[in-house]
Amino acid sequence: xxxxxxxxxxxxxxxxxxxxxxxxxxxxxxxxxxxxxxxxxxxxxxxxxxxxxxxxxxxxxxxxxxxxxxxxxxxxxxxxxxxxxxxxxxxxxxxxxxxxxxxxxxxxxxxxxxxxxxxxxxxxxxxxxxxxxxxxxxxxxxxxxxxxxxxxxxxxxxxxxxxxxxxxxxxxxxxxxxxxxxxxxxxxx
Amino acid sequence: xxxxxxxxxxxxxxxxxxxxxxxxxxxxxxxxxxxxxxxxxxxxxxxxxxxxxxxxxxxxxxxxxxxxxxxxxxxxxxxxxxxxxxxxxxxxxxxxxxxxxxxxxxxxxxxxxxxxxxxxxxxxxxxxxxxxxxxxxxxxxxxxxxxxxxxxxxxxxxxxxxxxxxxxxxxxxxxxxxxxxxxxxxxxx
Numbered sequence: 001x002x003x004x005x006x007x008x009x010x011x012x013x014x015x016x017x018x019x020x021x022x023x024x025x026x027x028x029x030x031x032x033x034x035x036x037x038x039x040x041x042x043x044x045x046x047x048x049x050x051x052x053x054x055x056x057x058x059x060x061x062x063x064x065x066x067x068x069x070x071x072x073x074x075x076x077x078x079x080x081x082x083x084x085x086x087x088x089x090x091x092x093x094x095x096x097x098x099x100x101x102x103x104x105x106x107x108x109x110x111x112x113x114x115x116x117x118x119x120x121x122x123x124x125x126x127x128x129x130x131x132x133x134x135x136x137x138x139x140x141x142x143x144x145x146x147x148x149x150x151x152x153x154x155x156x157x158x159x160x161x162x163x164x165x166x167x168x169x170x171x172x173x174x175x176x177x178x179x180x181x182x183x184x185x186x187x188x189x
Numbered sequence: 190x191x192x193x194x195x196x197x198x199x200x201x202x203x204x205x206x207x208x209x210x211x212x213x214x215x216x217x218x219x220x221x222x223x224x225x226x227x228x229x230x231x232x233x234x235x236x237x238x239x240x241x242x243x244x245x246x247x248x249x250x251x252x253x254x255x256x257x258x259x260x261x262x263x264x265x266x267x268x269x270x271x272x273x274x275x276x277x278x279x280x281x282x283x284x285x286x287x288x289x290x291x292x293x294x295x296x297x298x299x300x301x302x303x304x305x306x307x308x309x310x311x312x313x314x315x316x317x318x319x320x321x322x323x324x325x326x327x328x329x330x331x332x333x334x335x336x337x338x339x340x341x342x343x344x345x346x347x348x349x350x351x352x353x354x355x356x357x358x359x360x361x362x363x364x365x366x367x368x369x370x371x372x373x374x375x376x377x378x
Contacts, residue, residue, distance in 0.1 A: 025302055027216040101302060109355035110299045113214055113290060120355075127357050151358065152367045158357075159348025166298035166309075168316050168347075169340065178341045178371065185370040 010047050012037040017058035022104050026055060026111045026119070056118035059108060063126050066104070069094065071133060080141030081188050084134065084153065088179050091157065092171040095164035102165020106158050130154065141188035149186040153179065199236050201226040206247035211293050215244060215300045215308070245307035248297060252315050255293070258283065260322060269330030270377045273323065273342065277368050280346065281360040284353035291354020295347050319343065330377035338375040342368065 007015065016037035020028045030051050034041050048054045072078055072086045094100055101107065105123035112120050134153045138146035156178050163169035183189075196204065205226035209217045219240050223230050237243045261267055261275040283289055290296065294312035301309050323342045327335035345367050352358035372378075 023302070025216075025300060027214075102299070106351060106355070107299055109357070110291070110296055110351060111214060113212070113355075115356055124357065148363065148366065151363050152370075154358070155345050155348035155352060155364065155367055157348070158351050159344035159346070162295060162299060162347050162351050163344060166295070166302075167304050168298070168313065169343070174337065174340045175344065177337065178344055181341075181371055181374040182367065185373070 009037070009039045009043050013039050013044060013047065013054055014058045014061050017054045018062055018104075021055055021058065021108070022101055023099070026108060052118050055108070056122045059104065059119055059122045059126070062104070063122075063129075066126070067129070067133075070130075080137040081183055084137050084141070084183065084188070085176060085179060087134075087157070088160070088175045091160055091164075092173065092175055095161070095171045100165060103158065103161040106161060107165070110162075127154070130157070138186065138188060141183075143183075143186040143188050145186065149182065149188070152182050156182070198226070198228045198232050202228050202233060202236065202243055203247045203250050206243045207251055207293075210244055210247065210297070211290055212288070215297060241307050244297070245311045248293065248308055248311045248315070251293070252311075252318075255315070256318070256322075259319075269326040270372055273326050273330070273372065273377070274365060274368060276323075276346070277349070277364045280349055280353075281362065281364055284350070284360045289354060292347065292350040295350060296354070299351075316343070319346070327375065327377065330372075332375040332377050334375065338371065338377070341371050341375075345371070 013033070016033055020033060020036055030041060030044065033051065033054065034044050037044075044054070048057065070087050070090045072083050076083075076086075078086065105126045108119050108123045109127075114120055115124070131150050131154050135146050135150035138149040138153075143149045156175060160169070160171055160175040160178075164171050202222070205222055209222060209225055219230060219233065222240065222243065223233050226233075233243070237246065259276050259279045261272050265272075265275075267275065294315045297308050297312045298316075303309055304313070320339050320343050324335050324339035327338040327342075332338045345364060349358070349360055349364040349367075353360050
């Protein structure tokens, strides 16, 4: 995580939050967060109402980058089928990194166990957006039931992320193979 | 959770741990755990080396019951395909309960983020057993690649549990429908 002296206290806090919450979990304390960010607790509480708000803001800030890493850009040619498979190829690729701990949004929801937590609200929006993106491609690809296919893809997406993130699975093609079967069955050729 | 006065302090601690860790997460403190169990901290530390050991023991103790709720018993007739589908029918059924928070073993692994934690070790064994049970049924059912099918079923199992557990999904047949497609493709008829 690039935390340069030039970054604002706010950005340093969000950089540290992004890294620490992902690596160690949402129960990381304010002390550790501020220490890692090189920001005083006083400054943190001037910028954010609470640690919960720092977590929510860090998840919100990383959402565009997270989506960009997984979703093929508008300039990438490709059929809807290829664009859906691309997402899972990317998950398989990033899951090989030793720092990979699964989807940060699903992890936050599992850890927080509170749908009303500000970070849960942000995480739920990010997960809904991903499902919507799948449904759009499913529709474009002529899926028989686009909403059903999008939900199935999310089951595989979250299962693959969670299992690889906790070391239960090495995604050497298994997610992509699973998605191919689902696309075939839905008529997305 | 039935915590009667007749239960031993050990059982009361494990009952409370099972309930609290599942509902509120692994960061629940010793104080809250002992209070809920009606056991002094002194007694807890006489019975267990640490809170981590209580968590590990509670996951270990609930494993047979967890498997029994999901897996068709030996007396239940049924083809391998039916036995595999039964697991997902059960997941869909139990996920409708307001207390449902997903698979306790996956949740513990996601929350702990430490493969060496004693509870992570227990959780990993439980998850491996479930995958092995799927592979046995896949073999009996004549799957083309039983290990691949078992891994695919675990992606769907964990994705469905996680998404329903955090309220991203209502499993009104979507997990079962997904598994049917995978069984068809693997030749398990």
